[in-house]
Amino acid sequence: MDTNLALILVLTPLLGFLVNVFFGKSLGKTVSGAIGTVAVAISFVVSLLLFNQITSTGKGIEVTLFDWIQISNLKINLGFLLDQLSVLWLLFVTGIGSLIHLYSISYMHDDENMHKFFAYLNLFVFFMITLVIGSNLLVLFIGWEGVGLCSYLLIGFWHKNQDYNDAAKKAFIMNRIGDLGLLIGMFIIGTMFSTLDYATLKTVIAGATNLNLPLLSLAALCLFIGACGKSAQIPLYTWLPDAMAGPTPVSALIHAATMVTAGIFMVTRLNFVFDLATDVQTVIAVIGAITSLVAATIGLVQNDIKKVLAYSTVSQLGLMFLALGFGAYEVAVFHVITHAFFKACLFLGSGSVIHGLHGEQDMRNMGGLRKAMPITFWTMLISSLAISGVPFFSGFFSKDEILLTAFHHSIPLYVVGSVASIMTAFYMFRLMFLTFFKEFRGTEEQKHHLHESGALITIPLIILAILATFGGLISLPGNSWLNEYLAPLFAKATEGEHHLGTTEYTLMGVAVLGGLLGILIAYIKYFKQDNVPEADENITGLSKVLYNKYYVDEVYDAVFVAPVNSLSKFFRDYIETGLSALVFGLGKIANEIAFQGKKLQTGSIGLYLFVFVLGLCAIVSYIFLAQ
């Protein structure tokens, strides 16, 4: 029964993928879209069933299909583990997934390759599910690389544009760098405990005496590198903003709600490993904090509506890692969920805007859309409030938890985090004001076509907005349903629970004030004085640096890519030719000797006889000498 459920869960999206790949074109756009959506919806239903089961029984389900890879000291089977964590993830992956599928039916309707789009989306969901429910690290790795592949395909969906293809390639390769880390981590763990299976691993580690902690920390570090790749943390974050080249639903699904949270998922999964590697946890926390700050600063000045959202995603992920670093896994998970809601909503909203403006993404050419597309406006407003941490929206609770935890562990990181969230509030409302208020700054022709998007687009927006509003209820400070739900997963007694004392309340207040402050600044700057960001060329000073993302891409190019390429040229032009010349050289030498030798063969009998006699004398005299 469980097996069948699990299989249905996994295979329906795959089925959808196959159907769309092979028959999609002939089925026509709407049908293929419907198929894709239904496939995911089914998985969602199944996940609901599973969720129900888990909550009732309270223990996970293990499903083993067959042996996959045999290695002398560890045997890896293809199996699934459906426990609280994975089911939780399933819920929002498939849930939001189906919403976004729905949205895409209308959004992608003008694209001639719509069936492919849905095929890829389904494939993504399939791999994402595999990633989430895999019962050991290697199955997770299937999903891990699979989603990477899908993001490659979807970023480069409009493959005629080589820049998009570059972005896709970049995403894949940066992920691969992380994946190498993940692999190495697996190797170490496999060597140490000769298993990659979560359950076994947990018990083994729990029971283990005198662990080789340094080695384990190294493993944890490698795993974290993997997480960095997937979840766009410093130093491997630069691919995510570029990934916005893909269609907006993709950005919403893959690069905001689900795939990028895989890193957090993995760390949470292996909490029992990370708990032992405290120094690595510090590293995680620090990197998370820095990432959130850096990304936020960059976000301040971006003018591409999707870029802003992208950097905000990076910064939010940073916050999550901050929480992870402090071992507050459930807090991170909480934020993952709420973030999934409002960020998906924001992206879809921006998509709706872009749709309405026929592909315009630059906020400098927007404005005054409030009247034209009210639903989009309201939903996005709600989400912005949520992300800015305005009280009683979901983001408020989750972000607050994180900052609380940070405060309890290290003040500096807390400060960094708070600053980041203030900035968040600022640039989100900068976005809102620039997009929806004032007069429309686009072309007449665009203005003429301004319209609210269709139901298929607005319905998901509304649903997500609702979730973004009330999502916080699942883990209210004080009595948190989520914490209890997740409790069985964690080795250490969870530490998200803070009895609400005065400090907590003051901190909350500070956070709220910070958020409001950010909004206020944005209001003054972009509503009262209604200035509009400069055109690219006359951006100057610090903002220029920020606008160019601290030139990180350029640096990476100069430090890593360019050397490799020039090395490649060098090898090709010199080493290769040199080596083959070496081999040919031997032949040439022989030929040269032959050429000289030919001169010896003069054809004169006299010489021949002379050499003959010489040889004779040489031999005879040798005989004499030898005597």
Added chain:
Amino acid sequence: MGNILNQIGIENYIFLSVVLFCIGIFGVLYRRNAIIVFMSIEIMLNAVNLLFVAFSTYHQDAQGQVFVFFSMAVAAAEVAVGLAILVSIFRNIGSISIDNLKNLKG
């Protein structure tokens, strides 16, 4: 007769014929006229024949002298062929100097 030989001693014969043989060799090496080269080769052969005879008396055994007849016959046959070739060469290039025979080389 035999006693005289014994007094002379075999070494001298060997030296003599070695000298003759070398003369032959030098002749072959230094002369360019084909006929003279033939003759030098004949000298070599005859030097050997001489030595054969000497040895045959030294060993008191006739085989050596018999062998001389073989070698003379062979030498004659050889020279016959050689001269034939020489004649055809002379017909073709009108000279019998072996220095003109350098077309085949390399």
Added chain:
Amino acid sequence: MNTLIAITGLGIFCLLFEILNLRKAIIPITILGLIGVLALNFYEFGTEQSYYNNMVAVSKFSTAFSSLFIVLTIFLVALSHNFYQNHPTKISDYVAIKVFLLAGAVAMVSFGNLAMFFLGIEILSIALYVLAASDRLNIKSNEAGMKYFLMGSFASGIILFGICLIYGAMGSFDISEIHESALSAELPIWFPIGLILMIIGMLFKVAAVPFHFWAPDVYEGSPALTTALMSTLAKVVAIATLFKLISGMNVISSLENQDLLHTFEVIVVIISIASMSVGNIMALRQVNVKRMLAFSGISHAGFMLMTLLTVSASAGVLLYYTAAYALSGIAAFSVILYVCRDQDNEDITNFHGLGKTNPLLAAILTASLLSMAGIPIFSGFFAKLFLFNQTIQAGYIGLVIVAVINSIISVGYYFKLIIAMYSKEPNQERTGRPFLIYAAAVVSIALNIILGLFPSLVLDLLQ
């Protein structure tokens, strides 16, 4: 012995046929006769006896090699039909000379007495002089004949001198007696000298460095068929005789004077290394195929000389090697004869596109070259294998490594010809499919491959 007589008789018959105006019949009858002789020879195989107070000593060794010679002669005679069709009046002479040459060859491997040895070698040589110069209007042929004659007779002089010194030392021409006294008596210095002189004479015949200079010129100058004869039959005979001279008299192994033995081995090693290296390297830049094969022959001589280091054991190996080498040589030369029928030279350019015009012949030539290069399944490979095996057993691994390097070099020039045949465009019409040439080529290469598949057939004859 009977073989020898029969062969001589056959030769006389050839001459008679000319008188009886049966030119057409000569070649068929000679071939039949030779086949008969071959049968007779097989019949003699294994009967150890000596005739005319050990003038001729028939042994397994001699009969085995004589059969090889006879087979080769059959091929050569078969090939001469097309080769000499332009001057039919002389055909009987040519065939007769070949048969007499065979007689000399048989005498050489079955001598029991140095006199016989000398006669054999002279019969062979004189016949070769004649054949080399046989195209008498062609200046090249003349030159080849002259060069060969002068140097050959010079070499004979050396050999004769060697024989004489040995006679002086031992007081006998009979090799068994010489063997006896070599075991017993204290040896005078001129015995090894005489021996060395004889060996040098034979080295000249097998064209080993530094006595090889004649070979390329003579091979190039002489008529193609004669070249074929020299590079197959003559070379094989010479090496076989040299081997018999050393093993039969068994002097080397019996010398209680160890350092003399050592000296001898050093000389052999040096000469064989020099021969194979010079031969292979010089062949690289040749454009004339006959010349190229001459140098390849020199290198093969170097290989064959390696057997002299293990005389007691390697008779079979030598037989196998010579058979493999000679058969591939025959195959190669029959193709060359076909391709260069009406060319005035044998340059590689003549072979362009043979793969397209005559796939079969091209394939055969390729096969024979591969066999010479020592690529598996052709007997050439096994020949080398057994040779190396022997030599390593005797502990000369360095020599073997040099040999290996040489066989790598050799591929270079063998493949030049193959490439010319397959990757170049044909530059001439090749009409006519002369039966005998095709037959000779096919049969010889077939034999070669059969030897490759069942080496034991030949190898075990002389174990």
Added chain:
Amino acid sequence: MNVSTILIILLIGAFATYFSGDKLASKVALLFSLVALGCSIVLLNNYSTGENISVINSWITQPKISFALNADGLGLAMVLLTAALTPIIIFSSFGNEYKNAKAFYGLILFMSFAMTGTFLASDGLLYYIFWELALIPIYFIALIWGNGDAEERRKAVVKFFIYTLAGSLFMLTAFIYLYQKAGSFLIEDLYKLDLSACEQLWIFLAFFLAYAIKIPIIPFHTWQANVYQKAPTVGTMLLSGIMLKMGLYSVIRWQLPIAPLAAKEYMDIFIVLGIAGVIYGSIVALRQKDLKKLLAYSSLAHVGLIAAGSYTLTLDGLRGAVMQMIAHGFVVVGLFFAAEVIFRRFETREIEAMGGIRTQSPKFTSMFLILVLASVALPSTFNFVGEFTVLYSLSQVNIWFAILGGTTIILGAYYMLRMFQHVMLGETNSKTFADVTLNEGISFAVIIAVLLFFGFYPKPITDLITPSLETILQVINKN
């Protein structure tokens, strides 16, 4: 029925093909190769039922050489690889017209015959003979039916032949030396030998020369790229798909067990060489203008990893190596076939001249993409299984080996995707790209099916090869 049957089939097939004439040749060849495939499957079945399918007849008495074919799991796996790839390769060539086709296809079958023999032979000399025989056909295939400037090609091919021959002749010398010691060429007798460390080192090096050139391991790879580029695609497939594997297989079957001490002593050096090949090959591949050359270097990188795996002397290393051999065999054949498919339409191998194919032929694009992903070892492809196992074994020896070798998953992705982007993506190409024909589609489909199936379920192969690898390891670790 024993393993010699498949050899006989292939040999007869070669001649039958030649005599069937240019019209029929390809069909006949395909037929015979399929029969051989069927035969090998039957053999596999018999083997698994424990029936003895090995042959041993004495052939030459002095020196003692016997016609011994021994099929264990490892051998059979490689035979299956050959038997499975040959029909695919032949079938994939149906789109092209070859002049003098009868010789062409005859040679292909003959080569497949020789390679099968190499994988089966258990007598050193017999093995050597097959090893050399395999060289002749590919030489002619590349020389006569190759492409590019004739003179260039001549040089490349002759270099290839002499180079490889040089290597193997030293191997021959080593074999003769071993024969002196063991008095037989039979592999089990050679396994029994216990040689001094010094002897082993020399033997090991002699073998290494032969294999390093054949595989190729840097710096002995200079023949590879040129020959791959110049040879007709069929030849390239044979070379890269199967012939490379001869070298790798021989390392496992002959080199390691016969000279274990040397193998252990100098393990690191050879692993490093292999890994150096991985990195070097990948980097050189980055900036190749010619599609086939790029693939050649990618294959250099992959075999480097495989070699490194086999030199770890661990069960995982060997197992991973063998699985990677099979996977790589299929993938590389597929990739070269893709190159050929493009060449058939665009008449070029220059990457610059391509691009924008995806819009014209989505089918082909997807198949090509799958192959690309397989070759960068995406999980759920067979290559991942192999590569993971190999890297794991490397990490057992030294974690740095795993990290350095692991760079292949980054660099590999880099050059492969770069290639894919410039070949397939971008603005629609001016030249029209006809969609893949049914035949082409079938070839691709088969390859992809194999890769994906074993990617999820490699157990059959693992179970097949593991026992024989364990025995080999026992020999290696006997002292």
